[in-house]
Amino acid sequence: MATPTARQARRGFPIIRGYYWLMIGLLYLPIAILFVFSVNANTTLTFPLKGFTLGWYARVVSTPALLHAIGNSLIVAVASSLAATILGSMLAVVLSRFEFRGRGALTGLAMLPLIVPYVVLAVALLILFRAAGISLSLMTVSIAHVVVALPYTTLIVLARLIGFDRQLEDASMDLGASYLATIRLVILPIAAPAIVSAWLTAFTVSFDEFALALFLAGRDPTFPVYLYGQLRFAQTLPILIATAVLLMAATLGLLVIAETIRRR
């Protein structure tokens, strides 16, 4: 017998492929059920099903409060993801390109929001805003979302910058480029794919975020807060589920685009 190859070594556990598909099945089952109810003609979300309809999807566009909430979520997501991406990218450049005292501490600080429970962050911000006399608005939600998205954006850009040769910058400076020009002509193009995927990550984190928004949104709800408020009313549920299916498709589209850009 020849030397065992990698292929042979991998032959064990044929069951594992089956397990993967079982898990996928379990993960998609509840989502499939949501989808089924979004095209089911009955108001109540119970079996047996009553027949096929696209009426719920039509009513999505004729519910102004719903559209307004989605608009709010878009505003918050765009604003917070832009801020988090810019701050995160700057932080990543500083962390990957400069040696300075307290670098470890700064890295830790940037990652800290990952380990603070959302409910704690939410009440802490709530107290801060009240103390500062800032009334709750989409602005306060956005600030909270910048805080939670910052570790993600920083890590994504950082991972990309660490993988590249620092001598590229030295070469650029040797050739007479100022540091700003080096950032613009060398670092930015290198980091661009990561920056885009960082931005999209921050966007999706913000768009779906509920635990912070519930505390900080005030009277003008984002989509998850609106959704939560409506969960009590059985007759609007299919509309909300239809909305969620649409948003799911849109999110998926965005992420596929992000992945395609990142892989370039």
Add this chain to the structure above:
Amino acid sequence: MFLIAPVVLMATVSFRADLSGDLLAPFSPTLKQYQQAFAGEGYWRLLGISALTAFGVAAIATIAAYPVAYFLAFRAGRRAALYLILLLVPFWTSYLLRVMAWKLMLGSEGVVNSVLIAAGVIQAPLDALLYNRGAVIVTLIYVWIPFAALPILAGLGRIDVRLHEAAADLYAGPYDQFRRVTLPLSLPGVVAAFFMVFIPTVGEYVTPLLVGGTGGTMYGNIIQDFFTRAANWPIGAALSVIMLTATLALVIVGLRLVDPRRLLAR
């Protein structure tokens, strides 16, 4: 800035006697809230239950995610990227709606009951499926499995395939290979996955709110309650400080077990 300042301020509020007047005005600190929080047996019990729940959820989600990550790392071949996206799509769908979906699964007229009745296993729907701690745990495990697979996958991806070949050369069967080579080398990823699920789960208040009913309350719910309905911010702040301290302590223990930088480096 927006993290440290509010946390410090929250800590100060937890020492205030009441909320009258300006929040920034000087005040005489009191330990009343902490006495109340420490004396209240219910709070400790709930913190313990929340930690246990999070522990169970994190452990089960990590174990359930391990074979998935293993498949993606070693068996999926060229389609690995596609399979990974397939796994992550549920994670990118509305969190509230995924929790809602479990309400539809477990409710008295939900999927599980309908299937069981149709199969003749039971005659009347089981009400005990929803609005309890079990429902919270099942839902949270479901929510976190895709996420838990990511750090494990990162850990497995770093294992040199030649080590498997070496093990095979030394006549290790598939089981021995896994037990003595793959598993030990993947442990940092496993520990990371555990903590990445554990931390958000301890502070969870949304899922218990939706599927937990009165029996499934967690520590996050009483904090939320003190800031909304009960409107007693100082004690809510004190409970938040306790929770934050407990979480940070656990994370420090976790960081000693596994160095996160080892997962990032290639």
